[in-house]
Amino acid sequence: MTTEEYDTEMDYSDSDCGDPGYEDYYNVHPWDGEGDNDIDNDQSRRDPEYAVYDCLRIEEVERLLNEDVESLSNSLHITPSLAKVLLHAHNWALQDIIAKYRTNASSLFINSKIKPLPPLDSLSGLKSQRSGLCSVCVAIQSAEKFSTLTCGHSFCKDCWCMHFEVQISQGISTGISCMAQDCNVLAPEDFVLSLLTKPNMRERYQQFAFCDYVKSHPQLRFCPGPNCQMIMRSKEQRAKRVMCSSCKTCDLIRNCNNFSFRCGIDYHAPTDCNTMKKWLTKCADDSETANYISAHTKDCPKCHICIEKNGGCNHMQCYNCKYDFCWMCLGDWKAHGSEYYVCSRYKENPNIAHESVLAQAREALKKYLHYYERWENHSKSLKLEEQTLEAIKMQINKKVMNYSGTWIDWQHLFAAASLLTRCRYTLQYTYPYAYYMEPGPRKELFEYQQAQLEAEIEDLSWKIEHAETTNRGDLENQMDIAEKRRVTLLKDFLEV
Amino acid sequence: MAALPRRIIKETQRLMQEPVPGISAVPDDTNARYFHVIVTGPEDSPFEGGLFKLELFLPEDYPMSAPKVRFITKIYHPNIDRLGRICLDILKDKWSPALQIRTVLLSIQALLSAPNPDDPLANDVAELWKVNESEAIRNAKEWTRRYAMDN
Numbered sequence: 001m002t003t004e005e006y007d008t009e010m011d012y013s014d015s016d017c018g019d020p021g022y023e024d025y026y027n028v029h030p031w032d033g034e035g036d037n038d039i040d041n042d043q044s045r046r047d048p049e050y051a052v053y054d055c056l057r058i059e060e061v062e063r064l065l066n067e068d069v070e071s072l073s074n075s076l077h078i079t080p081s082l083a084k085v086l087l088h089a090h091n092w093a094l095q096d097i098i099a100k101y102r103t104n105a106s107s108l109f110i111n112s113k114i115k116p117l118p119p120l121d122s123l124s125g126l127k128s129q130r131s132g133l134c135s136v137c138v139a140i141q142s143a144e145k146f147s148t149l150t151c152g153h154s155f156c157k158d159c160w161c162m163h164f165e166v167q168i169s170q171g172i173s174t175g176i177s178c179m180a181q182d183c184n185v186l187a188p189e190d191f192v193l194s195l196l197t198k199p200n201m202r203e204r205y206q207q208f209a210f211c212d213y214v215k216s217h218p219q220l221r222f223c224p225g226p227n228c229q230m231i232m233r234s235k236e237q238r239a240k241r242v243m244c245s246s247c248k249t250c251d252l253i254r255n256c257n258n259f260s261f262r263c264g265i266d267y268h269a270p271t272d273c274n275t276m277k278k279w280l281t282k283c284a285d286d287s288e289t290a291n292y293i294s295a296h297t298k299d300c301p302k303c304h305i306c307i308e309k310n311g312g313c314n315h316m317q318c319y320n321c322k323y324d325f326c327w328m329c330l331g332d333w334k335a336h337g338s339e340y341y342v343c344s345r346y347k348e349n350p351n352i353a354h355e356s357v358l359a360q361a362r363e364a365l366k367k368y369l370h371y372y373e374r375w376e377n378h379s380k381s382l383k384l385e386e387q388t389l390e391a392i393k394m395q396i397n398k399k400v401m402n403y404s405g406t407w408i409d410w411q412h413l414f415a416a417a418s419l420l421t422r423c424r425y426t427l428q429y430t431y432p433y434a435y436y437m438e439p440g441p442r443k444e445l446f447e448y449q450q451a452q453l454e455a456e457i458e459d460l461s462w463k464i465e466h467a468e469t470t471n472r473g474d475l476e477n478q479m480d481i482a483e484k485r486r487v488t489l490l491k492d493f494l495e496v
Numbered sequence: 497m498a499a500l501p502r503r504i505i506k507e508t509q510r511l512m513q514e515p516v517p518g519i520s521a522v523p524d525d526t527n528a529r530y531f532h533v534i535v536t537g538p539e540d541s542p543f544e545g546g547l548f549k550l551e552l553f554l555p556e557d558y559p560m561s562a563p564k565v566r567f568i569t570k571i572y573h574p575n576i577d578r579l580g581r582i583c584l585d586i587l588k589d590k591w592s593p594a595l596q597i598r599t600v601l602l603s604i605q606a607l608l609s610a611p612n613p614d615d616p617l618a619n620d621v622a623e624l625w626k627v628n629e630s631e632a633i634r635n636a637k638e639w640t641r642r643y644a645m646d647n
Contacts, residue, residue, distance in 0.1 A: 136559055136593045138506045155593075163593055166560035181592040 053234035055245040058210070061220065061231045065213055068094055076101055081188035084213070086112050088174050092217045113177070113186040116151035134159055136179060147195060149187060153180035160195045168201055173208035269426060270493040271433040279432035283372065301330040328377065371435040378428035385421050392417055392464070405469050412472060416464050419479050423457045423486050430489070449489045456482040500528050503559060507597050519601045521552065529554040533565075533601065537644065538609040542636035543571070546644030550580075550604070552597065562591035563600060572632075572639035574613040574622035582607070 056064070065087075072094055073083040089112040090097050100108045109115040132140050134156035141156050148154040155163075159179065164187070167176045176192065178185045189209065196202050214220045214231060223230040223244040230244050268276045300307055303321040316327050324333035396410040430450050437443040460478045467475060508528070511521050518538070524530040533550040537543030549568040555561050565587060567580030575583040586595060586603055613625035625632040 136503065137501065138503045153594075159593065162557070163560050166557045179593045181594045182590075183592075 053232055055223075056231045056233055058229060058231065061214065061233075062210070064233070065092075065217070068092060072097060079188070079190060081190040082114055084209075085114055085174070085186055085188050088213060088216050089113070092213075092219075113184050114150060114188070116183060116185050136163075147191075149178050149185050149191065151178055151180065151183050151185040153178050153183055153185075155179050157195055161197060164192055164196055164205070165198070165201055168205050168208065171208060173205050174212040268429040268432075270490055271429050275432060275436050276429075279435065282368070283375075298327065298330065301325055328374065368435070371431045375428055375431040378424050378431075382421060382424050382428065385417065385424070388465070389414075389417055395467075399469075409469065412476065413464060413467055416460065416467075416475055416479055419483060420457060420460055420464060423453065423460070423482050426486050426490065427453055427457065433493070446489075446493055449485070449492065453482070453485040453489055456485050501558075504528065504554060511598060516598055516602060518605060521597060521601060529558075531597070535601065535605055535608070537640060538605060541609045542633045543573075543608050543640050543644070546640040548608075548644055552601075554597075559593040559595070562587050562595075563597060565600065565604065570639060570643040572621060572636040573608070574611050574625045574632075575607055 068087060069080050069083045072078075072087060073080045075098060076083070076086075078086075086097050086108070087094070090100075097108070106115065110117060132143065134141060134146070136155050136159040139156065145156050145158075146154045147157050147160055163179050164176060167173075174186070176187045177183065178187065192205060193202060196205060211222075214222060219233050219235055221232045221234075222228075223232060225244055228244060232244065271279070298307055300318040300321065300323060302323040302325070303318060307316065307318065316333075317324050325331060326333055392413050396407065396413065399405055399410060400407050427450070430446075430453075434443065434447060434450065437446060456478070460475075460482050463471070463475050463478055508523055515521075518536040520534045521531045522533075524532060531552040531554075533552050535548045535550060537546035537548065547569075548571060551566050551568055553564045555564060565582055567576055567582065569580075571580070577583075582604065584603060584607060586592075586600065611625060613622040621632065621635075624635070
């Protein structure tokens with residue numbers, strides 16, 4: 001037995017003893033349970049990002065919508081198709097519709113484009129039915145060949161069908177209206193389906209309509225993952241983190257679709273949706289500058305050799321001169337060991353008001369670049385973490401092959417990597433937030449906490465890359481600290 | 497080529513028999529869906545006295561889809577761009593299969609009488625129309641004289 005192996009076993013039993021109980025053994029890390037629905041009830045209090053949501057399949061959503069349709073059609077005694085038009089027009093606010101129906105039913109139907117506006121101005125359709133002439137195809141037809149919506153505009157069934165086909169081929173479904181000029185009465189589903197003959201057109205119509213229903217429903221959102229069919233349902237009013245259970249299975253730990261429920265952009269706590277949109281537009285506008293600053297290399301501050309960053313950690317060691325420095329500020333790494341991690345801070349120049357417009361512009365650009373560089377840096381690090389994960393897998397395989405611990409002994413590295421990603425993710429989105437913050441004590445507090453988190457995860461990143469069997473306790477301690485810092489920051493500033 | 501729909505035949509006949517005042521629309525010899533259109537500039541507009549050539553094409557799914565219409569003669573107008581494309585609601589989202597070639601051309605004639613610089617297609621023209629209407633009208637008259645009166 002080698003010493004290393006002995007250590008592993010010791011370590012293993014150490015962490016095991018004093019645990020709450022056998023059944024809790026696999027649940028000791030709160031960050032493992034992400035996305036599970038059986039998390040304890042006080043989760044929302046502990047984790048400000050926690051949201052109650054379901055990942056639903058199309059059939060499940062259809063059932064859900066149909067329940068509302070049925071209930072509305074029963075209480076107002078209307079056809080399910082008309083109920084769908086009403087629900088779609090009112091963002092599925094069932095009670096709202098019923099209340100409106102009670103106060104003024106006819107105005108509800110007019111506003112929902114089920115019934116026409118009171119004066120029937122264009123009577124061309126009505127006339128045509130009597131003469132048996134369809135005004136669209138100018139063919140004389142028998143009376144039973146005509147169909148009409150509530151507005152009374154009458155056209156032959158072939159023309160209706162062709163009208164629907166052209167509209168559907170343009171992606172329009174719930175918004176198809178009457179053919180008469182200036183008539184906005186909508187064609188309900190049963191009317192459309194009774195006249196559409198081609199099976200593929202019927203199918204497309206139903207698909208598009210379903211899409212429209214989901215988009216108009218405030219609790220539903222399609223998963224933005226490529227080719228993913230899942231639909232999220234959440235009753236949360238605020239933007240929360242949601243992860244698709246289907247996409248996630250494609251890639252175990254990464255590439256899961258973390259997206260914010262309110263705006264559909266990638267999840268972005270603590271920054272709110274509007275700020276995020278502003279930031280992304282700004283970044284896109286400044287693409288010239290962004291290209292310039294996203295140059296991937298920097299020179300070693302000591303020997304000036306060109307260095308490309310190929311790992312997630314900001315603690316760099318020059319392979320040429322062995323100098324330890326920080327990737328962000330290019331300063332000596334030794335200065336970063338303390339709790340005061342200056343690199344994430346941007347100092348506003350207090351004399352800005354007295355300087356010229358040009359200097360102000362330069363200052364504004366400098367400020368933007370400061371935040372953008374850090375934002376971009378974390379985004380890059382996150383991408384590199386994919387490689388880190390691969391590297392960890394290989395590292396583990398190698399260790400297991402060399403009889404240095406068993407496969408099980410090394411699984412904590414995956415948990416650590418997953419936590420690191422999570423922390424980096426949050427950290428990335430703290431920069432747009434900080435960019436738009438007014439200078440003051442609150443911003444100072446925010447940047448202080450940001451710096452703390454930054455320092456902890458750099459530490460964690462370093463420890464993961466240099467993990468040994470002997471320092472598992474140290475690593476897990478670091479994980480705990482980092483996660484606590486992250487949650488504290490979110491708790492204090494998450495106000496979306 | 498598929499047989500011409502009855503609707504198109506009827507409309508063409510009527511355009512020939514009872515032409516709209518100030519508008520002529522003649523189908524092409526080789527393609528009955530392509531019309532050579534001439535619109536006279538409305539009285540009391542900067543386009544008065546001009547003859548404006550347009551092309552009008554009825555797509556495969558006409559009348560379910562709107563006809564495609566474009567000015568061939570250059571024209572200085574806030575809702576018509578340099579390529580002659582027209583910004584007119586009934587040619588886009590407000591199209592109804594109950595509308596006809598006749599009604600479309602009447603709407604275009606009306607657009608010449610009443611430019612709408614708040615819903616522009618040619619941006620610089622609309623801009624001038626808003627800030628300095630008299631100069632814009634001068635330009636429109638000049639363009640009409642130069643491009644719409646020679647032949």
